[in-house]
Amino acid sequence: MATQVNPTRMELTRLKKRLVTAVRGHKLLKDKRDEMVRQFMLHIRRNHALRLEVEKALQGVSTRFAMAKAQMGALRISEALLYPARAAVYEVGMKNVMSVDVPTITFTGGEEATEIPYAFTFTSSSLDNAVVELSALLPKLLELAEVEKTCNLLADEIEKTRRRVNALEYVMIPEMQTNIKFITMKLAENERASTVRLMKAKDMMAAQEAKAQAERAAKRAV
Amino acid sequence: MKERKIAVIGDPGSVMIFKAIGLDVYYEEQGPMIEKRIHKLADKGYAIIYITEEAAQLVPEAIDYYTTATFPAIIPIPSAKGSLGLGMKKLKGNVEKAVGADILFKEG
Numbered sequence: 001m002a003t004q005v006n007p008t009r010m011e012l013t014r015l016k017k018r019l020v021t022a023v024r025g026h027k028l029l030k031d032k033r034d035e036m037v038r039q040f041m042l043h044i045r046r047n048h049a050l051r052l053e054v055e056k057a058l059q060g061v062s063t064r065f066a067m068a069k070a071q072m073g074a075l076r077i078s079e080a081l082l083y084p085a086r087a088a089v090y091e092v093g094m095k096n097v098m099s100v101d102v103p104t105i106t107f108t109g110g111e112e113a114t115e116i117p118y119a120f121t122f123t124s125s126s127l128d129n130a131v132v133e134l135s136a137l138l139p140k141l142l143e144l145a146e147v148e149k150t151c152n153l154l155a156d157e158i159e160k161t162r163r164r165v166n167a168l169e170y171v172m173i174p175e176m177q178t179n180i181k182f183i184t185m186k187l188a189e190n191e192r193a194s195t196v197r198l199m200k201a202k203d204m205m206a207a208q209e210a211k212a213q214a215e216r217a218a219k220r221a222v
Numbered sequence: 223m224k225e226r227k228i229a230v231i232g233d234p235g236s237v238m239i240f241k242a243i244g245l246d247v248y249y250e251e252q253g254p255m256i257e258k259r260i261h262k263l264a265d266k267g268y269a270i271i272y273i274t275e276e277a278a279q280l281v282p283e284a285i286d287y288y289t290t291a292t293f294p295a296i297i298p299i300p301s302a303k304g305s306l307g308l309g310m311k312k313l314k315g316n317v318e319k320a321v322g323a324d325i326l327f328k329e330g
Contacts, residue, residue: 040320047313055305062302065239078234081241092226092269094292101292105269116242131242138243141299142228145270149295151313155320156290 005179007186015183019176026168033161036098040154047151050144054137061134068127080118080127090142100157102150107139226293229263231256232274236301240272253280260284260296268294274301275308 005011069077089109094101116128230240234249241247248263250256256277261284263271271294278285278298285296298309318324 037320044313044317044320051309051313055300055309058300059304061239062236062300066235066302069235074234078238081238090228103269103292103295105295130239134239135243141272142270145272145295145297148297148309148313149292151316152289152295153292155316158320 005183007183007190009187012180012183012187015176015180019173019180022168022172022176026165026173029161029165029168032098033158033165036100036154036158036161039097040151040158043147043151043154047144047147050140050147054140054144057133057137057140061130061137064126064130064133068124068130071124071126072122076122077127080123083118097150097154098157100153102153103146105142105146107142109138226267226269228270228272229268230272231259231263232272232277232299232301236274236276236303237272245272250277257281257284260288264288264291264294270294271296272299273297274299275306276301276303278308279306 005015072080089107091104091106091108093104093106095104096102116131120128227246229246229248230237231248231250233251237247237249246268248259250259256273260271260273260281273285273296275298278296288294288296298312300306300309314324
C-alpha cells in the first residue's frame with residue numbers, strides 16, 4: 001500500500017463515500033470520452049477530405065497566379081491587387097461540443113459572379129482565372145479552418161479526458177479499494193482480538209471461581 | 223457577435239492573390255517577424271490566420287501556443303512552391319493524439 005491509512009470507522013466511511021464518487025465520475029468521464037471520440041471521427045474525416053481538396057485547388061490557383069505574374073510583371077500585379085474588391089462575407093461564432101468551445105465560421109456570401117477588383121486593360125486572363133478560382137474556394141477555406149480547429153481542440157480534450165479516466169481506473173479506484181479492504185480487515189481483526197481477550201478473561205475468572213469454590217468445599221470438609 | 227477578421231501570412235508570391243478576395247494579407251518571411259505578426263493578430267482578435275507551410279515551419283512554438291485557444295485558428299496552406307505535407311502531418315498528429323494510433327489514413 002502506498003499511503004498510511006488510519007484503520008478507523010470514520011476513515012472507512014469517508015473512503016467508501018469517495019469510492020462511490022470516484023466510480024460515478026469514472027463512468028461519466030468514460031462516456032464523455034467515447035462521445036468525443038465519435039465526434040472527432042466525424043470531423044477528422046471531413047477535415048481530411050477538405051484538406052486534400054483545398055491543397056489541390058490552391059496549387060492550381062498558385063500556378064495561374066505565377067503565370068499571370070510572368071506575363072504582367074510583379075509590379076503590375078501588386079498594383080492590380082492593391083485595392084480589394086469586396087470584403088469577404090462570413091460569420092464567426094462559437095459552439096459547444098462536449099464542453100469544448102469550438103469556433104463556427106460560416107460563409108454568408110451568395111453564389112453571385114465574383115467581382116474582379118481591377119480593370120482589364122493591363123491584366124492577363126490568368127490573373128482573372130486565379131481570382132475567380134480562389135473566390136470559389138473561399139467557402140471551403142473557411143470550412144477547413146473551422147473543422148481543423150475543432151479537430152485540434154477535440155484531440156486535446158480527448159487526451160486530457162483519457163488521462164483522467166485512466167488515472168481513476170488504474171490508480172485512484174484500486175487504491176481506495178485496497179485501503180477499504182485493509183481497514184475492514186484491521187477492524188475485524190481488532191474485533192476478534194477483543195473477543196478472544198474477553199473469553200480469556202472469562203476463563204480466568206471462571207478458573208479463579210472454581211478454585212475458590214474448591215477451597216471452600218475443602219474447608220467445610222475439615 | 224464580435225467582428226472577427228481573417229489574415230494570411232506568407233511570402234508575396236504565395237499570398238498576394240488573397241488580397242483579391244478581401245482577406246488581410248501580411249508579407250512576412252523571417253521567423254521572428256512571423257512570430258511577432260501572429261501574436262499581434264491574435265491580440266487583435268483575428269478568427270483565422272492562414273499561413274504558408276514554409277512560414278509555419280519557422281514558428282512552431284507560436285503555432286502550438288494557440289492550439290488550445292478557440293481563436294485564432296492557425297491553418298497551414300501550401301505556398302506557391304507546392305505542399306510540404308505539413309497540414310497533413312498535423313492532421314495525422316491529431317488522430318494519433320485522440321485515438322492513440324493512426325487508424326484512418328494508414329495508406330497516406
